[in-house]
Structures are given as C-alpha cells and as structure tokens.
Amino acid sequence: MKMILFRKFRVLILMVFLIACTMHIMIDLLPKLERRAAGPSAGNSACSCSHRPSEEPQSWGKQRLRPGAESGWPNKHTLRILQDFSNEPSSNLTSHSLEKITGPGDKTETFKRLEQYARNEESKKHFIQNTGAESEPVQGSSRLSSLFEQPLYKIPLPPLTDEDTLFNVNTDIRFNPKAAEDQEWQNEGHKEEFSPTGESSVDTYPNWLRFHIGINRYELYARHSPVMDALLNDLVTQRITSVAMKSGGTQLKLIMTFQNYGQALFKPMKQTREQETPPDFFYFSDFERHNAEIAAFHLDRILDFRRVPPVAGRLVNMTKEIRDVTRDKKLWKTFFISPANNICFYGECSYYCSTEHALCGKPDQIEGSLAAFLPDLALAKRKTWRNPWRRSYHKRKKAEWEVDPDYCEEVKQTPPYDSGTRLLDIMDMTIFDFLMGNMDRHHYETFEKFGNDTFIIHLDNGRGFGKYSHDEASILVPLSQCCRVKKSTHLRLQLLAREEFKLSTLMAESLLRDRLTPVLIQPHLEAMDRRLRLVLKVLSDCIEKEGYTAVVEDDLEGGSTHTAPRDR
Amino acid sequence: EERAPKLERLFTHPLYNFQSPNLGEEGVLLQPEELMSHYRRKVSRWERHQRYYNEAAAASNISLLRHEVTFDPEASWLKFHLGINRYALYARDEPSIDQLLQDMHSAAIIGADYTQDEKALRGVCDCSQVVKPSGHHLKLALKLQDFGKAMFKPMRQAREQETPEDFFYFVDLQRHNAEIAAFHLDRILDFRRVPPVAGRLINVTKEILYTTHNEELKSVFFTSPANNTCFFAKCLYMCKTEYAVCGSPDALEGSMSAYLPSLSIAPRLAIPNPWTRSYTFTGKEEWEVNPFFCDSIKQLYPYNSGNRLLNIIDMAIFDFLIGNMDRHHYEIFTKFGDDSLLLHIDNARGFGKHSHDEMSILAPLTQCCIIKRSTLQRLRLLSEDDYRLSDVMRESLGRDALLSILTEPHLQALDRRLRRILQAVRTCIRKLGETQVVAVDFVESHGGTV
Secondary structure: HHHHHHHHHHHHHHHHHHHHHHHHHHHHHHHHHHHHHHHOOOHHHHHHHHHHHOOOOOOOOHHHHOOOOOOOOOOHHHHHHOOOOOOOOHHHHHHHHHHHHHHHHHHHHHHHHHHHOOOOHHHHHHHHHHHOOOOOOOOOOOOOHHOOOHHOOOOOOOOOOOEEEEHHHHHHHOOHHHHOHHHHHHHHHHHHOOOOOOOOOHHHHOOHHHEEEEEEEEOOOOOOHHHEEEEHHHHHHHOOOEEEEEEOOOOOOOEEEOOOEEEEEEEEEOOOOOOOOOOOOHHHHHHHHHHHHHHHHHHHHHHHEEEEEEEEEEEEEHHHHHHHEEEHHHHHHEEOOOOOOOOOEEEEEEEOHHHHHHHHOOOOEEEEEEEEEEOOOOOOOOOEEOOOOOOOOOOOOOHHHHHHOHHHHHHHHHHOOOOOOHHHHHHHHHHHHHHOOOOOOOOEEEEEOOOOOOOOEEEOOOOOOOOOOOOOOOOOHHHHOOOOEEHHHHHHHHHHHHHHHHHHHHHHHOOOOOOOHHHHHHHHHHHHHHHHHHHHHHHHHHHHHOHHHHHHEEOOHHHHHHHHHHHH | OOOOHHHHHHHHHHHHHHHHHOHHHHOOOOOHHHHHHHHHHOOOOOOOOHHHHHHHHHHHOOOOOOOOOOOOOOOOHHHHHHOOOOOOOOOOOOOHHHHHHHHHHHHHHHEEEEEEEHHHOOOOOOOOOOOOOOOOOOOOEEEEEEOOEEEEEEEEOOOOOOOOOOOOOHOOOOOHHHHHHHHHHHHHHHOOOOEEEEEEEEEEHHHHHOOOOOHHHHHOOEEEOOOEEEEHHHHHHHOOOOOOOOOOOOOEEEEEEEEEOOOOOOOOEEOOOOOOOOOOOOOOHHHHHHHHHHHHHHOOOOOOOOHEEEEEHHHHHHHHHHOOOOEEEEEHHHHHHHHOOEOOOOOOOOOOOOOOOOOHHHHHHHOOOOOOOHHHHHHHHHHHHHHHHHHHHHHHHHOOOOOOOOOOHHHHHHHHHHHHHHHHHHHHHHHHHHHEEEEOOHHHHHOOOO
C-alpha cells in the first residue's frame, strides 16, 4: 500500500515536472511564433525587407553578453564595442554597414526589389549608355553653370564596356516575370506618381534605381544627369514609409525607406551652424554634422570628382515621419516630450546617444541630411581600404606617417598604390578633406567589380566643416609627402582660385538649391578659399622642388584633345 | 551713496542679531576631544602612507613632490566642525568661517582623490541609465595642507550659458558658480545650512595629477589637441554623455566646498524629500496632481510635529530662489534627531535659467500655506530697497576670489523670485488668516522683533 502511494506520488511529481518543462518551452517559443505570424500579415511582402533591420535593433550591451551568437555578425562588430575615444574607430568603416549584416534571406529580397523594376530588358542597355554620356547643358547664366561650361568640365569619359558599368542589366539583374504579377506591390505603386505598368521604360524607374544603374568605373553619376536633380528632389519629397536605426557607426543615424522603395541615410542636426568644434575635442570625438554631409556633396560636384552619393537636407516631422513609422522598439522607446514641450529622442548608439544629447524638434520638426543609399552590398560588393594616412585614433600615440617624412616612398611601392591612379585618387581625397577640414578619413571604399582601376567613394563626410577659424595642416600631409597630383584636378583648383569662379561663391550658389539653405555660414565658405590657396601653395612648392612633370600627372591626353577644340 | 554697504547694514540689522538659544552639551555636534583624537589618527595614517609612497618612489627612481603636513589644532576647518550645532552649521559672527573660505581658496593642496560616492560605484557604468547616480558626476575630494578637506567641482559651463530649454532637471549640468552662490544666499537668508564654499583657480597638473595616489584618477588625464590638460569623469565619458574638462592650459576654475565632519564621528541620515520629482520623462508625483497633498503630509511622522515641515518650506524657498529642481533628498545629523537642521548640500544644479521661475519648486509653501515668522520677516526685509536681495548678493559674492560668480540677469531673477514668494504668502494669508500661516518658530521666542 505504502509502496503504491509512494509510486503514485513519484509519478505525480514526474508529471508536474514534465508539464512545467513543456510550459517553459512553450513560453520560450511563443514570442518567436508570434513574430513569425506578424511578419507577413503586417504590410506587403516586398517592403518587409526594409523593415528587417528594425527587428534586430543593435544593443551594444546585449552583444557584449553573447558575442557571435547571431550568425550574421562579423567579428568587426564585436570589436567596435571596445572602441571608445581612445580606441580604434573601425566603426563607420562602411557607412552602410547595415547592408553587410543582411542575411541570405535579405539578399533574395534585395534582388527581388531590383527585379521588380527590371522588366524591359531592351531599354536597359540603352539607358546606361544614355546616362554615361553627356546630357543637355544646364540653362541659365549663373556662375555655377558657366563653370560647368568650362572645357575642364567637359572632358568625356572613355567609352564604357560591360566591364565598366556596375550593373550589366542583362546578366546581373535577372528578370523575374512573377514580380510583375505581384499585386500588392503594384497596388502600392499605383497610388503614387510612378506606375510600373507593362510597357515600362527607363523613365518609369524610380530615380534611386536609375542612379544605381548609372554608376560606372569612373564616376558615381554623370555630370549633368537629370536623374541627380530628380533624386535630390525625391529625397526631400518622397513619403517616408519606415525608419530604422543604423547599426555600427558611432553616432546616431537612421535608415529611411521611401514609398518608392528607395532608401537613404538620415543624419539629424546636432549642432547649430555657428557652433565650432571645441578646441579640446579630438577628431574622433567630434560631432557628425548634417550640414557637412550636404556641403560635402556639393563641394565634390564642384570639384568634378563625383564620388559622394547625393545628399539633400530635409525638415523631418519627428512624430509622423520617424516615431509613427518605425518598428524599432528601441528607437521608439527613446522618444519623450521635453520640459519645453518639444518632441525629443536620443536613440541608441555608442556616441552621444543619451538624454544629455537628445535631439529635439521645434516642436516636432527636425533638420537632417538624407544621403542616398549606394546599391545593396548583395548586388554590388564594395571593398574597404585602410587609408595609409590614417590617424592613430589614440589620445597619445602617433601614426607612422606623422614621424616618417619619407612615408610616401613606402606607400608608393605598395600595391595598389604602385600602379594605376590610386595614389592620385588618394591625393584628390586629401585635397577634398582638407578643404572641408575632415580629419576622420580612416578608410575609403571602392566597388569590387572594378578592381583597382576605379575611383574611390567619399563616404562619411559628417566630420567636415567643424572649424572655420582653423586650417588643419596635417590633413594635407599626404600631398606634401607625395608631391603628386592629377593634371585635371590641378587645373580645376587653379580655376576655382580665380576671382570669377571663386570656390566660396560657387559653393554658396550650389548650396542655395538645398532646402536647408543656408547650409554653411559665410566663415566656412571663406575658409575654403583660404584652404584652396594653401593647397595650391603646397603644389607649387612641390613643382619648384621636383619639376612640373614629376608632380603633375597628365590624365587629360585623349580626353582633352578631343573636346578642347570643340569647346573653344 | 555715503552709507555703509548694504550687506554690512543687513548683518547689523536686529533681525540678524538676536541671541541664539542656549545650546548646552547636547546642542553641539562634536566634542573637541573626540574630534582631536580623530584628527590625530588621520594625520599619523597619512604620514605612514606618505612614507610608503616615498619608499616606493625611491625604489623606482621617481621623485615625488613633498608636501609639508601640519597638525594644527587651530585649523579653520576644525573650528567649523566644532561650531556645528542643532540650529545652524555655523554662528553668524564666527570668524573661522571667513578663515576657512580663505584657506580653501589658497592653502596648498596635498592630496586628491575621488569622492566616496564615486568610489562606491566602482567600475559600474550603466550607460542606459537616464538618471545618473550622483557618483557619476565629476568632482574630486581635495586635501589641504592643514588636513581640511574640500569637494572640488570644476567649471562646466560659461557664466552666460543657460540650461537648454529641452533639458530635464535630472540631466542638467553641475555648475560650480551655483555652489558658491548658494552658500552666499544661504548666509544672507540667515539659514546657515550650506557648508562654506569658495571659488578657486586650480592648477590641474600640479594640484591634482601630481598630488593624487589614485591610479585610476591619474589615468583619466590627457593632453587635448589644443595642448590643454584635461581629465574626465570615467562613466560619463565612457557613455559619451560628457566630454572632459580642460584647463587652459593647466588652470581650471572650480568651487571648493568644505567637508562636513566624517560620517564615522557625526553620522547623517538622508531622507527623501516628500516633494521629490519623478525622475522620469513622463511620470508625475502625487504632489504635482493633488493640491491637498500637504494635508496628508501634515499627518505623517515626522512632519506632524516640531519644526520639520517648516524647515522643508525654508528649503523650498531656498531652492526656488536658486531654481534648483533636483532636491530629491535632504540630510540631517542623526545626533540631533527630528529637531535637527536640514542640510542644504549639493546645490550645483541651481542658477541654470535666469529667465524662468519654476513655480513648482514652491509647492510646499503654496500647498501647506505655512511659513516661519523669522523667515518671512527676513524675506520682507530683503525685498526692501535698502536691503535688496540682489544688491546684498552682489556685494557678498564680490568677496569671493572668482570674479562675477553670477551674471546680472541671475541677480535680478532673485529679486523677482523673492516677490513671487511674498506674493504666495500673501495669497495664503488672505485665504487662511495670518495666525494660521505665519508660524512663530522657536528662534523668534528668544529674539527681538522689528
């Protein structure tokens, strides 16, 4: 009797234990199931890819607890946690590093996104060549348009082959007939101005896609491409359909998705136009400035580099265009109403994401820069290169180039700087950074498809334009150590130093086109003229020392001889 | 004007010259013998440590700065500690207070270290915390030549800067000038509940970096790109909420606030302020929504008897004048029990906005409608032209070594806020009658009337 009772009791205990276990497992699984269930039901499937990042908000604290637990995370990300003012800012190594973490599932999504537009195979090829070539000249008699009328700004590109365009539409973008039948997507599209009808042509593609297709070995975009103006306009007018926080990087950036599925990187305003970086701040603790991003794009275009993705300023409604459209709980949670009744938020990041640095609207309007996304990494891989003249990112240590005056000789012997135009491209970048006062160029990127013979992309310019009263001579060190420059760049710099094409005037005119004008205050504009003279001085010293032909590399033969007579 | 300065006239006014009640043995915080032996023990421990450091330095061929330490039974800080009684931190005419201010301003600094509340947090930096614990803020404990200790708060904000309008009270910066000005205001109000504070220009390298034996503190020093010596609060710097403070190149302004007697010989109690705030973005405390909040407080121990509630109202008046919304706790000496004075410590978040009067700070007065008679009489006096608060404050602050502690708009704001307090009292009197509102407090029974 006792025995049976005892056994019953044991069985009972066992049962209770089993039930508890099942309950536990169920409770663990429940949220996951819920999330899966919520996935397809919430919104259209074509759009879900763009929300993916928001579902994985990146908490540094959590990552530290389970390093490498998420399969998609490269080690680099965990290293970033360790970074602080004194450490390696391997951080904003790619400005679009979120694309790196998208898993294989997202890759197919991004393909789909492109495929949906890639209908008319015929027109594609034609379109690429169209954008590659010169388009109609800009009307009007402004200084800017007369600058672009100069022969120096009319040098054509070498003829492009399939190897020279980023997207060879026939082979790279597979046509998916099913995409055309994607009802949800079509309905969404019909509501808006662009209509993906059966007889779609190039013109019906959204501008962000036309921008992507137009990228080639030599430039991000063509000189007078109408796509660029349209894309800039899109950035400020398109409806924002979703917002996510960008992982990686040090300071708060948001990824905004538009109604036409284009995406852009949003950097909010953190400082007023008049504020200068305090003298005691290190370059790596400086704020990122939204107006620097905008101005860098315009400067890059005036220098005819065309290596900065298009950026436009926009006044964003924090309630309707950020808080109400984000699915990122971590971002959403940081919204609050300030004592002055303004809407504020601070997000989550490693630098300046705290209540003390909250971004507040007035009452809910916030300024920011929107930089168009480059093609998804799944479609166009990019290579990240360490800048040979990278700073130490340490409060006390010095970098090698700061102590070795012959540092450039070493660099010149190291691939890829020993051949092609790479070293000259670095010189272009150096000049560009010095004009802005950007000391934070630790890495640069190229498109992998083009190998080593291609331009370098000037991403992440938010730390330029911090001090107008100071010219940071150390940024120019690569130029003074190497004493090399492209002839085209040299001639353009000389042109921009002339009174009728004064850089500050041209920049002021160009920036007028932005909604957030004035983007730069006058002292910053004047500083650029002063810095330009310093660049030319360094170059003339080089020429005096080493001779013109040793310093100035003629990159105009071919191009210039063809166009110059015609233009005169 | 030919007449004596307003401040001098204020302190000779009968309201500031009545006889204090007899204290007796129990009314004084410390017994001299006890304090002296404590002091002796500290000096001998210091000398022992110093020998140890010197030996270690000699072993590794480093020359240390030598500091002469003097055991001085006449030290001003000793007199300050011995003078603390049940009613005030110091007597009105105590000469050692001026001496203490002078010492904090110029005596040699022999040691620097983190404060106890920062050490207590050792290593824990939770960047997601919205309200940072007080240990996170940048402040240092400095030891003076005569063994007096002072808390150093460096300058973080230019005098002209106001707290940004979107800042909550719990994210506001700590201002060294607010610490200094709060001490002077407290003395002018005759509360004498703020430990003495003096301004000082510190040589960051020589007086902090070279005098500290704390390796962690040494490690937060660096040279900025502008070649200034800087240091930072570890947690706030790590969480990227604050940048470092920098000298120019070594000189840094700050406030020196005299330490109270060590907790081991004079324990204190921190009591939550009934009118504390929620310390969240959205939450509201009961007093913010319930106009009859004070009625329930009056029923509660220890506010249902004695002077405690009246002291809270004094504190509210003081905080309203300086615009300090951050009074979450107040401290009392356990020795004196419920009748003890309330210490007004940590006033660095006052004087942030001169253009704004935060009426909610005055809630204890407007809700309870009760005020000490002595306080009310002094407030009335300070609103008269002959003793105008802004003028006596300007004169009083002029005695500090740092120039223009408060900008003119802040001084003007004091007058405006004083008028608002008196207005609030008038409203109460109209509603409840003078006998209900004006409480005859104990000091009054001994003192003369005007």
